[in-house]
Amino acid sequence: MWCNRYAVGYNVAMNKEIIIIGGGASGLMLASLLPKQSALVIEANGKTGAKIAVSGGGKCNITNAKMDSSFYRGESSFIQKSLKAFDQNALLAWIKARGVSPVLKKENQYFCPNSAKELLQILEQESKKQTFLLGEKVISVDKRGLYFSVKTDKRVLTSRAVAVASGGVSYPILGATSVGYEIAAFFGHTVVKTAPALVGLTVQKEQFFFKELSGASVDVQIKAAGRLCQGSLLFTHKGISGPAVLDASLYWDKGNIAIDFLPAFSWDHVRSSKKQLTSILPLPKRVAKAFLIQLGIEDKIGSKISAEELKRLKTLNCYSFAPAGTFGYSKAEVTKGGVCTNEVEADTMMSLKSEGLYFVGEVLDVTGRLGGYNFQWAFSSAFVCAASLKHRKKIENNFQIELN
Ligand SMILES: Cc1cc2nc3c(=O)[nH]c(=O)nc-3n(C[C@H](O)[C@H](O)[C@H](O)COP(=O)(O)OP(=O)(O)OC[C@H]3O[C@@H](n4cnc5c(N)ncnc54)[C@H](O)[C@@H]3O)c2cc1C
Known part of the structure; x- marks a missing residue:
């Protein structure tokens, strides 16, 4: 025309x-x-x-x-x-x-x-x-x-x-x-x-539990290829998305990314707390529960967790895994x-x-x-x-x- x-x-x-x-x-x-x-x-x-x-x-x-x-x-x-x-x-x-x-x-x-x-x-x-x-x-x-x-x-x-x-x-x-x-x-x-790029990331089977958290969102910091990307992460039925993930997808080509799911959280008083872990951790309850299951830790009051369990919990500050790929050009x-x-x-x-x-x-x-x-x-x-x-x-x- x-x-x-x-x-x-x-x-x-x-x-x-x-x-x-x-x-x-x-x-x-x-x-x-x-x-x-x-x-x-x-x-x-x-x-x-x-x-x-x-x-x-x-x-x-x-x-x-x-x-x-x-x-x-x-x-x-x-x-x-x-x-x-x-x-x-x-x-x-x-x-x-x-x-x-x-x-x-x-x-x-x-x-x-x-x-x-x-x-x-x-x-x-x-x-x-x-x-x-x-x-x-x-x-x-x-x-x-x-x-x-x-x-x-x-x-x-x-x-x-x-x-x-x-x-x-x-x-x-x-x-x-x-x-x-x-x-x-x-x-x-x-x-x-x-x-x-600027696209969601799919996950491998070790992280398939992310898909069950679809709809939940958390503030995170993501390290991808040496770059730090922060903001919210959205769990979806395909994997992970949200601004922090989109940003990270610009730098990620293959290999691992590391997500800090608790970037502003202080662990200082966890072992003296009388609250349940799912209430202590500043995460949506179903996200906290899913991570506790993955880490093999029961949802108990903070004062009852061992030093070794605390150490395992702290891995949520640097949850490292290799995404399977991206959501593709149709969504990028x-x-x-x-x-x-x-x-x-x-x-x-x-x-x-x-x-x-x-x-x-x-x-x-x-x-x-x-x-x-x-x-x-x-x-x-x-x-x-x-x-x-x-x-x-x-x-x-x-x-x-x-x-x-
Ligand atoms: C859903 C979505 C949201 C976005 N939001 C933002 C945002 O908020 N901020 C931001 O900075 N960026 C955003 N972007 C990215 C931004 O749109 C692009 O980076 C930008 O439009 C690139 O400009 P461009 O002119 O290079 O390409 P385009 O804007 O893609 O323009 C290329 C044009 O070429 C035409 N074309 C392609 N092939 C042919 C052909 N064979 N013959 C004739 N014409 C052809 C296309 O139809 C298109 O109109 C977004 C992208 C998408 C998909």
């Missing part, structure tokens, strides 16, 4: 500076920042920004007050350059200037005040100066001479530059495809092995891994393998923790790409970033 009255004809993209593959967070921001009628956005879905619309429980966690590359998995100096060019304050100011004031929640996280649609509407409004092809899927990209040819399921389009903003492969129900990785590989890029908020950033210019987002080919957003090997980091990355990398395009020879004179 053509979505712009200027868009007519087969080879309309010949007179566009750039074809943007994907009308998600990064593609829409890139289209917003580029001059009028300079870009053609091709989006497989019938509408743009599907992930934005459902993000953050419908309110979109846009960004985070604490922002630097340490909140990301990926090459730190590469990430930092984009964050510096367009940080959380610049993003918030850009949104506020368009009439929406994000609200701070959970200490550091900025959300839309009422609905994720508020951010989506801004991006749609700002980008409507470009041409959109909706409901059209990009199949492949090739290059002949100076021109890229972008093959879709309906036609072949050409342009001097292509920005791959097609995201990762998680949540295929919202339109995710692996086309970005395929394009990268075609142009000789290394694609770092991908895996679901993001995809870790992706186009290797060593082969992309940090100042421009341009491929070092093919001039005029750009990568922005989640398709790159940059993945943020829970808390608004992934949208910030999508927007920051799109900003850097837009800024760099104005330096391209052909468009030097008439290309300006439209920030105000």
Whole structure:
């Protein structure tokens, strides 16, 4: 479907500076920042920004007050350059200037005040100066001479530059495809092995008792690959989920994680207490009971437990086990891994393998923790790409970033 009255004809993209593959967070921001009628956005879905619309429980966690590359998995100096060019304050100011004031929640996280649609509407409004092809899927990209040819399921389009903003492969129900990785590989890029991230973890049979605790939630600290993730853990019928687990899934690839189920608890008075263990331990009763059974300890009053039993109880501060896997791409908020950033210019987002080919957003090997980091990355990398395009020879004179 053509979505712009200027868009007519087969080879309309010949007179566009750039074809943007994907009308998600990064593609829409890139289209917003580029001059009028300079870009053609091709989006497989019938509408743009599907992930934005459902993000953050419908309110979109846009960004985070604490922002630097340490909140990301990926090459730190590469990430930092984009964050510096367009940080959380610049993003918030850009949104506020368009009439929406994000609200701070959970200490550091900025959300839309009422609905994720508020951010989506801004991006749609700002980008409507470009041409959109909706409901059209990009199949492949090739290059002949100076021109890229972008093959879709309906036609072949050409342009001097292509920005791959097609995201990762998680949540295929919202339109995710692996086309970005395929394009990268075609142009000789290394694609770092991908895996679901910000996702729940499944358990092996030793931890099957977790499944019976489905619905219970506890505050924990999780150590995964040397990183500490804290927050709540939710037991589910598949394993474990909740913010702390989602965060840990970013760092966990295989092997053990260690969960402190009692991070703020002092053991000092347990052996002098007249209360039952299930009342002493600050855990939901059924969780405490299940752990006591696993540890082979009876639910008795604190003063009756032996030193050896206390020692066994204390293992709840460092409950170590190897998850079986993850809940998979269908449930993962993001995809870790992706186009290797060593082969992309940090100042421009341009491929070092093919001039005029750009990568922005989640398709790159940059993945943020829970808390608004992934949208910030999508927007920051799109900003850097837009800024760099104005330096391209052909468009030097008439290309300006439209920030105000
Ligand atoms: C349920 C959910 C909740 C989330 N909540 C948050 C949150 O609150 N805060 C946060 O920071 N992050 C959140 N995320 C992550 C965030 O949505 C992504 O990291 C971000 O959208 C990535 O932006 P992107 O532009 O790289 O990719 P996307 O936003 O995924 O956009 C890629 C676009 O490309 C299109 N596309 C794919 N293949 C093709 C093709 N072959 N042809 C044409 N078009 C194609 C897709 O349809 C899509 O519209 C959430 C993710 C999910 C799934």
